Amino acid sequence: xxxxxxxxxxxxxxxxxxxxxxxxxxxxxxxxxxxxxxxxxxxxxxxxxxxxxxxxxxxxxxxxxxxxxxxxxxxxxxxxxxxxxxxxxxxxxxxxxxxxxxxxxxxxxxxxxxxxxxxxxxxxxxxxxxxxxxxxxxxxxxxxxxxxxxxxxxxxxxxxxxxxxxxxxxxxxxxxxxxxxxxxxxxxxxxxxxxxxxxxxxxxxxxxxxxxxxxxxxxxxxxxxxxxxxxxxxxxxxxxxxxxxxxxxxxxxxxxxxxxxxxxxxxxxxxxxxxxxxxxxxxxxxxxxxxxxxxxxxxxxxxxxxxxxxxxxxxxxxxxxxxxxxxxxxxxxxxxxxxxxxxxxxxxxxxxxxxxxxxxxxxxxxxxxxxxxxxxxxxxxxxxxxxxxxxxxxxxxxxxxxxxxxxxxxxxxxxxxxxxxxxxxxxxxxxxxxxxxxxxxxxxxxxxxxxxxxxxxxxxxxxxxxxxxxxxxxxxxxxxxxxxxxxxxxxxxxxxxxxxxxxxxxxxxxxxxxxxxxxxxxxxxxxxxxxxxxxxxxxxxxxxxxxxxxxxxxxxxxxxxxxxxxxxxxxxxxxxxxxxxxxxxxxxxxxxxxxxxxxxxxxxxxxxxxxxxxxxxxxxxxxxxxxxxxxxxxxxxxxxxxxxxxxxxxxxxxxxxxxxxxxxxxxxxxxxx
Amino acid sequence: xxxxxxxxxxxxxxxxxxxxxxxxxxxxxxxxxxxxxxxxxxxxxxxxxxxxxxxxxxxxxxxxxxxxxxxxxxxxxxxxxxxxxxxxxxxxxxxxxxxxxxxxxxxxxxxxxxxxxxxxxxxxxxxxxxxxxxxxxxxxxxxxxxxxxxxxxxxxxxxxxxxxxxxxxxxxxxxxxxxxxxxxxxxxxxxxxxxxxxxxxxxxxxxxxxxxxxxxxxxx
Numbered sequence: 001x002x003x004x005x006x007x008x009x010x011x012x013x014x015x016x017x018x019x020x021x022x023x024x025x026x027x028x029x030x031x032x033x034x035x036x037x038x039x040x041x042x043x044x045x046x047x048x049x050x051x052x053x054x055x056x057x058x059x060x061x062x063x064x065x066x067x068x069x070x071x072x073x074x075x076x077x078x079x080x081x082x083x084x085x086x087x088x089x090x091x092x093x094x095x096x097x098x099x100x101x102x103x104x105x106x107x108x109x110x111x112x113x114x115x116x117x118x119x120x121x122x123x124x125x126x127x128x129x130x131x132x133x134x135x136x137x138x139x140x141x142x143x144x145x146x147x148x149x150x151x152x153x154x155x156x157x158x159x160x161x162x163x164x165x166x167x168x169x170x171x172x173x174x175x176x177x178x179x180x181x182x183x184x185x186x187x188x189x190x191x192x193x194x195x196x197x198x199x200x201x202x203x204x205x206x207x208x209x210x211x212x213x214x215x216x217x218x219x220x221x222x223x224x225x226x227x228x229x230x231x232x233x234x235x236x237x238x239x240x241x242x243x244x245x246x247x248x249x250x251x252x253x254x255x256x257x258x259x260x261x262x263x264x265x266x267x268x269x270x271x272x273x274x275x276x277x278x279x280x281x282x283x284x285x286x287x288x289x290x291x292x293x294x295x296x297x298x299x300x301x302x303x304x305x306x307x308x309x310x311x312x313x314x315x316x317x318x319x320x321x322x323x324x325x326x327x328x329x330x331x332x333x334x335x336x337x338x339x340x341x342x343x344x345x346x347x348x349x350x351x352x353x354x355x356x357x358x359x360x361x362x363x364x365x366x367x368x369x370x371x372x373x374x375x376x377x378x379x380x381x382x383x384x385x386x387x388x389x390x391x392x393x394x395x396x397x398x399x400x401x402x403x404x405x406x407x408x409x410x411x412x413x414x415x416x417x418x419x420x421x422x423x424x425x426x427x428x429x430x431x432x433x434x435x436x437x438x439x440x441x442x443x444x445x446x447x448x449x450x451x452x453x454x455x456x457x458x459x460x461x462x463x464x465x466x467x468x469x470x471x472x473x474x475x476x477x478x479x480x481x482x483x484x485x486x487x488x489x490x491x492x493x494x495x496x497x498x499x500x501x502x503x504x505x506x507x508x509x510x511x512x513x514x515x516x517x518x519x520x521x522x523x524x525x526x527x528x529x530x531x532x533x534x535x536x537x538x539x540x541x542x543x544x545x546x547x548x549x550x551x552x553x554x555x556x557x558x559x560x561x562x563x564x565x566x567x568x569x570x571x572x573x574x575x576x577x578x579x580x581x582x583x584x585x586x587x588x589x590x591x592x593x594x595x596x597x598x599x600x601x602x603x604x605x606x607x608x609x610x611x612x613x614x615x616x617x618x619x620x621x622x623x624x625x626x627x628x629x630x631x632x633x634x635x636x637x638x639x640x641x642x643x644x645x646x647x648x649x650x651x652x653x654x655x656x657x658x659x660x661x662x663x664x665x666x667x668x669x670x671x672x673x
Numbered sequence: 674x675x676x677x678x679x680x681x682x683x684x685x686x687x688x689x690x691x692x693x694x695x696x697x698x699x700x701x702x703x704x705x706x707x708x709x710x711x712x713x714x715x716x717x718x719x720x721x722x723x724x725x726x727x728x729x730x731x732x733x734x735x736x737x738x739x740x741x742x743x744x745x746x747x748x749x750x751x752x753x754x755x756x757x758x759x760x761x762x763x764x765x766x767x768x769x770x771x772x773x774x775x776x777x778x779x780x781x782x783x784x785x786x787x788x789x790x791x792x793x794x795x796x797x798x799x800x801x802x803x804x805x806x807x808x809x810x811x812x813x814x815x816x817x818x819x820x821x822x823x824x825x826x827x828x829x830x831x832x833x834x835x836x837x838x839x840x841x842x843x844x845x846x847x848x849x850x851x852x853x854x855x856x857x858x859x860x861x862x863x864x865x866x867x868x869x870x871x872x873x874x875x876x877x878x879x880x881x882x883x884x885x886x887x888x889x890x891x892x893x
Contacts, residue, residue, distance in 0.1 A: 455754050458753060458754045459726050459753045459754045461753075462753035462754075462774045462775060463682050463685060463753045463774065464684075465774075465775045466685055466753060466774035466775035466776070467682065467684040467685045467688055468775075469775045469777075469845065470685065470688040470689070470692065470775070470776075470778060471684075471688050472843070473777065473778045473779075473843055473845070473846060474688060474691060474692055474695075474778060476841050476843055476884075476887065476888060477778065477779075477840045477841045477842070477843075478695055478840065483885065486884075486885055486887070487885060487887075490843070490885065490886070490887030490888070493843055493845055493887065494844075494845075494887065496775075496845075497844075497845045500775060535824065535826075536826065536852075536863065537863070539863050539866030539867060539869075539870065540862065540863050540866060542866065543862075543865070543866045543869075
């Protein structure tokens with residue numbers, strides 16, 4: 001942008017400066033010369049006319065002189081053929097007066113020269129006698145004008161004595177001609193082209209009375225001379241250079257000034273384009289700098305006047321305004337950030353509060369430390385004005401908000417929305433923390449209630465069972481009872497034993513549901529554990545004549561990290577179930593592994609499970625297809641408990657069956673370490 | 674040998690008193706926390722059986738107090754409360770052993786004996802009854818001088834019988850012994866199978882006697 005603008009400006013300024021000059025130059029060089037020449041021609045015409053008039057006047061006076069001389073009385077002597085010497089003297093004298101190259105003749109009627117200013121001609125015959133008319137007049141021959149006038153006798157006015165003739169050479173008109181270095185004039189005959197000049201004569205076509213002609217070096221102007229010189233022209237030749245001398249001088253001057261002018265224009269163009277562009281460039285640089293540094297406090301130094309200067313000034317004003325707005329924003333942001341940080345601090349502080357009273361007092365304490373403003377807490381619900389914030393907390397029992405108290409700001413109204421937000425945020429935090437405290441209290445007490453219920457249940461159920469079992473064992477172990485009594489007490493013990501199992505299962509379920517189930521994870525060699533359980537259970541299968549198979553790959557290793565006791569419990573439950581519900585056939589434990597997932601399958605050829613039963617399988621007390629009369633079949637809690645335990649320790653338990661009579665398969669999936 | 678039983682349940686304490694007296698232990702019964710403090714301030718005991726849940730206090734608190742007072746009497750902690758039972762917690766508080774109610778009498782007596790260090794003094798590792806010889810240390814069994822190979826479970830059962838001759842061991846006691854702490858109602862009849870196998874291996878059908886379908890015993 002910078003270069004383009006500068007160049008364009010320069011170009012415009014240069015063309016504005018140079019174009020008129022060039023036009024002027026062209027005009028002078030090609031057009032003004034003709035004009036000047038024409039003007040010179042006109043001037044010469046004036047000159048030539050005036051000269052022509054002068055010549056005419058001159059010739060007229062000569063003619064008059066001749067007439068006058070012819071009337072002089074002494075010319076009467078002409079008849080006496082003895083011309084008086086006085087006549088001779090007279091014409092000689094006149095000849096000297098009128099010019100150098102002239103000759104007076106006095107001829108008699110026989111055309112003999114009686115007297116002449118040139119004595120040699122006397123007594124000769126006048127050559128041009130035929131040109132003499134019977135009147136006074138003149139004629140031209142060669143370069144001479146002949147003026148003649150009849151001489152009458154003083155006595156007899158009708159008697160012609162002879163003629164007074166003046167032979168007048170045109171060369172006498174020299175006085176009317178000019179001849180100098182720059183211009184000259186001469187007379188020329190249009191027929192004979194005889195030119196009375198020593199200098200160059202020009203070949204002119206004298207078809208008009210007057211005219212002009214441009215020769216190489218000369219400007220020619222010509223004019224026809226008056227009667228009797230009809231064949232003669234006065235020619236003026238003016239040196240062109242002289243005519244154009246001023247013009248040429250002027251051109252030289254201009255050409256001489258040209259470099260200075262160019263320089264001046266270029267200098268001015270540069271200067272002004274710089275004056276325009278540089279401040280713009282500076283402005284642009286400054287704007288770029290501001291954009292880059294984000295420093296809006298800068299003041300632009302624009303070294304320019306007029307519009308650009310005003311632009312700079314406006315820009316500074318705008319930047320100043322922006323800067324102050326930014327500062328204002330920054331201050332506001334700082335204030336907001338400060339408040340935010342304080343909010344966070346207050347939050348971090350009051351979140352430590354463990355009861356409602358300390359929570360309130362901690363909040364008030366923090367507010368006064370941060371703002372130096374007093375805040376009071378009031379539980380009076382009737383206080384409701386602009387400088388109080390009412391607090392509503394949750395009533396979890398009734399699921400609604402209830403009035404807790406008000407924060408009363410001692411210093412009066414809140415100034416702005418931001419300050420208001422600040423205090424309302426604190427109020428919200430306070431109520432949330434109070435909610436939290438209440439909720440924790442409630443949860444803890446609920447949790448404690450659950451724990452103490454389970455613990456109480458356990459205590460209440462086990463203590464009597466302990467008494468029963470302790471007593472029955474004592475009686476059976478040490479006393480010699482009658483067989484009937486022995487049977488009865490043995491029944492008590494069996495029932496108590498069964499009851500204990502039930503109690504254990506129920507307490508396990510209760511603990512799982514209360515979230516109190518204890519998990520103690522350890523490293524377990526799963527195959528070893530299964531082997532032990534297999535050996536433990538095997539006698540039961542053997543007793544029923546069932547085939548009991550434990551299959552696994554010899555190369556397999558199955559290490560897991562889990563709760564050993566719970567896994568044992570689940571597997572015993574599943575195995576004892578399988579044995580319990582299988583009359584003939586096989587029970588197979590099959591351990592496989594893929595992708596670190598260990599799958600334990602316990603498959604039996606027992607009574608199987610119907611699709612309908614599968615749905616309710618894991619519900620509490622849903623022993624399948626049986627009545628509680630046969631206590632050996634268990635509590636009906638086994639599968640439900642196993643499933644819950646499996647979930648607790650993060651393993652998958654799934655039961656599949658193709659229906660009643662098709663056997664069933666329990667699948668456990670565990671994650672290998 | 675004086676024992677103190679701290680137990681708030683009267684039936685339990687009466688039953689314990691009977692059991693322990695039968696085993697020739699001199700036993701005091703304290704029915705609560707305060708009563709126990711009284712007994713302990715006036716007498717010294719060889720062993721304290723301490724119930725966790727006392728009517729007027731917490732057995733664990735009493736245990737801690739005793740240990741804080743540098744009373745090092747062995748203490749066997751008893752509890753019916755499986756929900757808060759934490760063996761580690763009890764042992765950390767200074768108890769010497771821990772038994773969860775309901776316990777088998779035989780198990781309780783065995784623990785008491787162990788705590789009183791009677792086992793090693795009064796009983797040799799070898800027990801011989803009739804033609805059956807059992808070595809607790811080497812785990813060797815001889816029947817009619819012939820060595821018999823038993824599984825762990827079978828050995829444990831035989832050892833329990835031979836340590837408690839003339840006492841009827843119920844199926845509950847036996848299964849409690851071999852499946853320590855495990856909920857085993859589903860497999861309590863596994864005892865019968867083990868006894869059957871044991872008889873076959875010992876090649877002696879009459880050594881372990883069946884007591885009317887609820888228990889077994891051996892006679893010395």
